[in-house]
Amino acid sequence: MRLLIASDAWHPQVNGVVRSLEQMVRRAPAHGFRASVLSPSEFPSMPLPGYPEIRLACPVPKRLSARWDEFAPTHVHIATEGPVGFAVRRRCLAQRLPFTTSYHTRFPEYLAARMPVPEAWSYAYLRRFHGAAHGTMVSTASLQGELEARGFGRIMRWTRGVDTDLFRPADPGTPEPADLAGLPRPFFLFVGRLAIEKNVAAFLALDLPGTKVVVGDGPDRGRLQSLAPEARFLGTRTGSDLAAIYAACDAFVFPSMTDTFGIVLLEALACGLPVAALPVPGPLDVIGGSGVGVLDPDLREAALGALSLSRAACRSEALRRGWDESARQFFGNILLARGQAKPKAA
Template identity: 50%
Template sequence: MTAPRIAIASDAWFPQVNGVVRTLAATVEHLRGRGAAVEMITPDRFLTMPMPGYAQIRLAVAPRFNARRMLDTYRPDIVHIATEGPIGWAARGWCRSRGVPYTSAFHTRFPEYLALRSGLSAEWFWPVMQRFHGASRAIMVATPSLDLELAARGLAQTRRWSRGIDHALFTPDGPVAADMADLPRPILLNVGRVAPEKNLEAFCELNTAGSKVVVGDGPALAEMQRRYPHVHFLGPRSGAALAAAYRAADCFVFPSRTDTFGLVIIEALACGVPVAAYPVAGPLDILGADGRGEGGIAPEPIAALDEDLDAAVARALGLSRAGAAAFGAGFTWENATDQFLAAIASALELTKAA
């Protein structure tokens, strides 16, 4: 069978720094490394404007015409739509009008995020998500809990698409961040978007002694710096600088209750840093209720999950860094790319059979 021509449409792309962008970039690199033909329909190809309330994210302005022109020119066999933004909707409309199958991904709990910002119930926003993903031939999700959640909302055509790490980068062996090395111990680290949905207040208000460090940028950064002057906000980091920050920490704290996965969790583990988190979907799927990974596959706990986040931190600080690194190393982009291609193949087979 000839390899399909794949177009990937996403409102999240460089210079944004987040898990969606890192996941797509790694996947595209591995797809092209296997000889796949991939075309990216991303904001850098459009006129953009800052997203209201989040200036670091730029959204394509009226992308419908240009997105359709790009897709008509490329003539993909299938389109993967990564996000539910303006480019995602434009690509969906093109697929529906041209009879081209599409897959989609559920990276972000937009109903919950919009509920936090608007004060409305998340239920107000779910019909839009159901409409967007309803005609998708395969909705790619990172965890089994998302399988169940989407199925309960009538979106049963899910396929597993896990995540990986760059094994050359995220390793326990290497330099540590110089501006963290001399901070009072233990050093508690959080990495991610500085935004309301990340529940960073729970991290900043921990009673654990030592130092709290946040790596990342976002719309709430200035406010969080004002409210929590004792917390070290280091701004965004990537590549070797991010890996060095992980290695400098004694515990990685993940306070989010709404993330669908948490790529930063496995990056931290691969750098040898045990994790503390709430026992909610995302962390539970990766780490397991007992902190030994999904299905209890780790020989010893590599994380601690507790509704009392201070208690989770206290337990995580006593866990093995070597055990954390070994568990984190099990996540590979090769396996994740296999899953992505399997979902694409399944979608094309469904289309052929229809």
């Protein structure tokens, strides 16, 4: 089966959507699929105002048709609700080709934080966008319940995973990463996009001992550095470099109130790093009552409480959350959607 994944989020972006999709592409052959990603890199594009690392594509119909004919997809998965996703959705409807979608990001809340756009308007658009699909995949039970309450239908569960070979505790005797050497402990770590919706300022405002460490980049970096000049900002890190930073720290602080999942939570746990977060969807689904994190409305209390948790237990919890299970759900959902598919008129 030839699976075309349409996504407005792809390399060089570093985020949970990209990580999830690249893992599905990698595992596609084991599930009987040949997968290809259609991304903004294949079309003329412009940087998103205020967020230059994100490109807004202009899907030229002639290029889209050539790409479509070359790959000849038998199923399409639309990962994002942007220009690429919308153009591919329109083609699927015109050709009566079954497709699935996934809901990764709380765009209504993010948009409302930047512009005076009522969330109800954005949700109406998203409900229409996803309503044409034969299934919409979401990462958690709480998000499924929330979307169903807003009138979304045909919801499918697709959990996320973590590479436990890459993200793992440091071997005994491993020295601290050079970026952290000599800084006062304990190390409280944040990893993610530096944007207003991530609520990083709440983390930086906490009265905590030791050192706050921030990994990531984004449009809010300058403001955040001015708020907390004593914090250690390391920029974007990936691969073994990122894993080493996780493993060297003492607690992972996740201040976001809007993430639909938070793959960084699993990466931290895989490195033996306990989590501190707010008791909101995302952390509640990933951490819950597992004992590998502290969820508290007082984020400072959560961060201090996480210091006493078992690092071995964190690792054990992550070992249950591999990408193989995530892929089994993803490709199983596609097969289920195809079996139930009833073509819609354009």
